[in-house]
Amino acid sequence: MLDYYQALHDLLTQNIPSLKKQTVSLQEADCLILAENLTVQYDTPFFSNSAMDGYALGGDIDTCQEWKIIHRIAAGDTAQSMTLKTGEAARIFTGAPIPEGTTAVIQQENTEVNDSILTLTSPVKKGQNIRYQAEELKKGDVFLSSGQYITPAVIALLASQGYAQIPVFKPLTIYVFSTGNELINPGETLSAGQIYDANRYLLLSWLKQTPHQIIDAGTLPDNKEATEQALSNASQKADIIITSGGVSVGEEDHVHAAITKLGKLTLWKLAIKPGKPFAWGEIDKATVFMLPGNPVSTFVTFQQLVVPALKRLSGIALEHCMPKAVMAKTTFSTKKTQSRKEFLRVQLQPSATGLYVKLLSHQGSAMLSAFTQADALAEIPENTLVHENDYIKVYPLSYNFNA
Ligand SMILES: Nc1nc2c(c(=O)[nH]1)N[C@H]1C(S)=C(S)[C@@H](COP(=O)(O)OP(=O)(O)OC[C@H]3O[C@@H](n4cnc5c(N)ncnc54)[C@H](O)[C@@H]3O)O[C@H]1N2
Numbered sequence: 001m002l003d004y005y006q007a008l009h010d011l012l013t014q015n016i017p018s019l020k021k022q023t024v025s026l027q028e029a030d031c032l033i034l035a036e037n038l039t040v041q042y043d044t045p046f047f048s049n050s051a052m053d054g055y056a057l058g059g060d061i062d063t064c065q066e067w068k069i070i071h072r073i074a075a076g077d078t079a080q081s082m083t084l085k086t087g088e089a090a091r092i093f094t095g096a097p098i099p100e101g102t103t104a105v106i107q108q109e110n111t112e113v114n115d116s117i118l119t120l121t122s123p124v125k126k127g128q129n130i131r132y133q134a135e136e137l138k139k140g141d142v143f144l145s146s147g148q149y150i151t152p153a154v155i156a157l158l159a160s161q162g163y164a165q166i167p168v169f170k171p172l173t174i175y176v177f178s179t180g181n182e183l184i185n186p187g188e189t190l191s192a193g194q195i196y197d198a199n200r201y202l203l204l205s206w207l208k209q210t211p212h213q214i215i216d217a218g219t220l221p222d223n224k225e226a227t228e229q230a231l232s233n234a235s236q237k238a239d240i241i242i243t244s245g246g247v248s249v250g251e252e253d254h255v256h257a258a259i260t261k262l263g264k265l266t267l268w269k270l271a272i273k274p275g276k277p278f279a280w281g282e283i284d285k286a287t288v289f290m291l292p293g294n295p296v297s298t299f300v301t302f303q304q305l306v307v308p309a310l311k312r313l314s315g316i317a318l319e320h321c322m323p324k325a326v327m328a329k330t331t332f333s334t335k336k337t338q339s340r341k342e343f344l345r346v347q348l349q350p351s352a353t354g355l356y357v358k359l360l361s362h363q364g365s366a367m368l369s370a371f372t373q374a375d376a377l378a379e380i381p382e383n384t385l386v387h388e389n390d391y392i393k394v395y396p397l398s399y400n401f402n403a
C-alpha cells in the first residue's frame, strides 16, 4: 500500500494536460486561474502622495521651527506646478500628490496653525507619511504569475493596475458518478436494502465552488458492461471523471477493472484510514479519480487527495496545491496504534495557550454526521500512539480552492 505523502506527490507531479486559455472581463474573473504572467502597467503608487491629512513640509525640517502655508492640495488635485522650500508648507490631504521639495508630511493632530503659520507639537522624521512613487510596484515588473488563483484580493490588485480583460485558463468539464445498486436519490421512497446517495451530492456541492463545468452523471449500477460503457462515453467529453463506490475487492466492485480495461490504472490502495481503496487513473485524456464508497472515505480522500490534484489540473501553481496543515495540541489520547495513517474528524479550539484539537464522536467511515461538526482532519501517523498535549498535524477543512 502506498504512503499518503507519496501518493500526493505522485498526483501533484503528474503530467498536466495543456490547458486552453480565454480572456474574461475583470468582473467574471473571480475563482478562475490566471493563465499568463502580468506586468505592472503603472508604478504603484503612481505618484508620491500623502498618507495623512496634514501638512507637507519643505526643505530642511531639522533646523526649521515654523512654516508658512502657501498651498492647499486635495486628493485628485495635481501638484505639478508647486514646489516647497525650507520654511514653506502645503495643507495636504490623504492621497493627494506631494509637491516637489517635500521632506515629510506631518499629520494635523501634531500641529498648531496661527495666521497661516504652522508650528509642530511633535517631531517629524524625513520621509514620514509619504507614500513614494513605485515603492510597492515598479512599471514592467511581473506582479502576478500564471497559475495564480483569483481571489477577491487578486481582483482588487488587478483593478488597481487598470486591468479590465484577464487571461485565464478555460474551466474543465468534470463528470461525477456514484456507483451501487443500493443507491436512490433524495425525494424517492426507501425500500429494503436501499440507501440514499450522499456522496454524489457531497461532490456536486463542493465542486460548485470551483470554476469548472460540473456534470451530474447519475448512478452506475453494479454491472461490468454498464460501468464500462458509461465511463467510456464520459471520457469522450470529460477532462476529469470522479466516481465513488465500487473500488474495493468485492465481485460487485467494477470501477477499477473498467479503468484497467479502458485506459490505465495508475494508483490503487493507500495506507490511509479511511480511504484505503482510493484509486486514480486515466481513460484517453480524462483523469479519473475513484473514491471509496463509504461516505467518510469519499470525503477524506476528496479533501486530502482529489482537491490538491484538481487544483493542479486546473492550472494552479504547484506550490499552492499541497494541503496546508497546522500543528495543534491534542485533548485526547489514542489507545492502540494503526498500521495506516489515520485522518480523524476534529474541532479546533483556539485558546490563550494555543490551538487545541477536540476529537468528535462517531468516527466510523460510514458515519457522516461528525463531518458537519468538524472543522479539520487530524493526522494520526501510522504505528504511533498519541498522548494528551502532544502536537499533531491538522488539516483545516476547506470548501473552495482558496485554502
Ligand atoms: N474484503 C474487503 N472488503 C472491503 C475492503 C477490503 O479491503 N477488503 N475495504 C473496505 C473499505 S476500507 C472501504 S472504504 C469499502 C469501499 O468499498 P467500495 O469503494 O467498493 O464501496 P462500496 O462497496 O460500493 O460501498 C461501501 C459502502 O458505502 C456505501 N455507499 C456507496 N456509495 C454511496 C453513496 N453514493 N452514498 C452513500 N453511501 C454510499 C455503500 O452502500 C456501502 O455501505 O470497502 C470495504 N470492504
Ligand code: MOO
Binding pocket: 272, 273, 274, 275, 276, 277, 292, 294, 297, 365
Ligand atoms: O476507507 Mo475504508 O473506509 O478504510 O473504511
